[in-house]
Amino acid sequence: MSVFQFKEFAVDQRDCPMKINTDGVLLGALADVDQRVKVLDIGTGTGVVALMLAQRNHQSDIDAIDIDLTAFERAGANFEGSLFHNRLKVYHHSFVDFFALNPMNNYDLIVSNPPFFLNSLRSDKAQKNIARHTDIHFFVDMLRLCSLHLSVNGALELIVPMDLSEVIINLGADYGLQTTQAIRIKSFENKEPFRNILKLEKNTDKALEEKDFVIYEREKEHSLQYRTALKDFFTIF
Template sequence: MSIFHFKQFVIDQEGCPMKINTDGVLLGAMCNVSAAKRILDIGTGTGVIALMIAQRNREAFVDAIDVDYIAYDKSKKNFENSLFHSCLKAHHHSFKEFFDLNPLNKYNLIVSNPPYFLNALQSPKASKNISKHTNEQFFLDLLLAAKNHLTDNGNLELVLPVDISLMLQNTAQDYGLYANNCIKINSYPDKAHIRHIISFSKQQKEQLDFQEFCIYESQGIHSLQYKTLLKDFFKIF
């Protein structure tokens, strides 16, 4: 399906290397936008996370960047065709290029649904490799960028496989960042966690706060948690 209709916006994902996915919509609905005025979405893809954030916080301005030209072009058009076009801007850059061009930019919130296949068998399509595959240095560079471009009370929020989340929780302190909240996501109540939505900031808390989130209550039946979270976005709820 190339056109995806949300309640308040439409996503055209034709040809986009990273389609709308559960990870992205969970991050878009869960990230803490309440006090954020300036927000950066790294690896925006179709622009769905940025659009969900714009719907949730009408006072924020969102920069959305993607290194892939097709993704950039699609997100730009999706933004222009939305009710929220005045508070969204797409940029065709990697995050390192973007910050080189904008060294003084500071954000209250940086979000990303990043590529996370480390050292895995790659696709013959280069665009899919960019959107899904990466290496450890990518995450170290991301932590450094967040340290330099978050406001003092800002947050970096990522949706990640559990193993990469644990790696970053152990590494972030080397960059002056601390994990302060973790939402542990599983598909079914009796299954292992498959993702973390993990939040880092410059402020160290006494302990990491955990929450639990389950997507399905049984085969093909979404949980009440999931329906409640996404009822303002998905037409099916």
């Protein structure tokens, strides 16, 4: 499907290396955007996470960045065609370059659905290589720079595989970011979680709160939890 129609916006994903997926829409639906005025989406792809956050918080101003030219162009067009276009800006930069070019930018919330296949085999297609593969240095740089560019009570939220969670939690602590929430994503109640939405905060001593999020009640039937989270976005609910 080239154009994905949401209730309040549409997303054209033609030629984008990373299409709309479960990880992205769950981050967009579950990230804590309340009271967050300045928001940054790292690796915006089609722009779907930024658009969802803009719909959820009408006071937010959102910067989005992507290193891929096609993603940058698609996100820009998707933003421009939305009701929230005046609060969304997209930049064709890596996050390292973006922060270097904007050293005074601070954000109340930074979100990312990052590449995460550490040390895995590379695909043949260069775009997918960039979009889906990385190494530990990527996360070291991300956590270090995000810690410098979060506002006093700012938060970073990432969706990552379970086996990467401990790495992120430990790296975050090295840079003054305390992991305060982990939402463990499961396909079914009796299955092991396959993703974690981690919330890392500055200047806090809050303990880690863990909770489960189940996508399916049974085969081909979404859970009430999933339908509630996505009802304002998906036309099927």
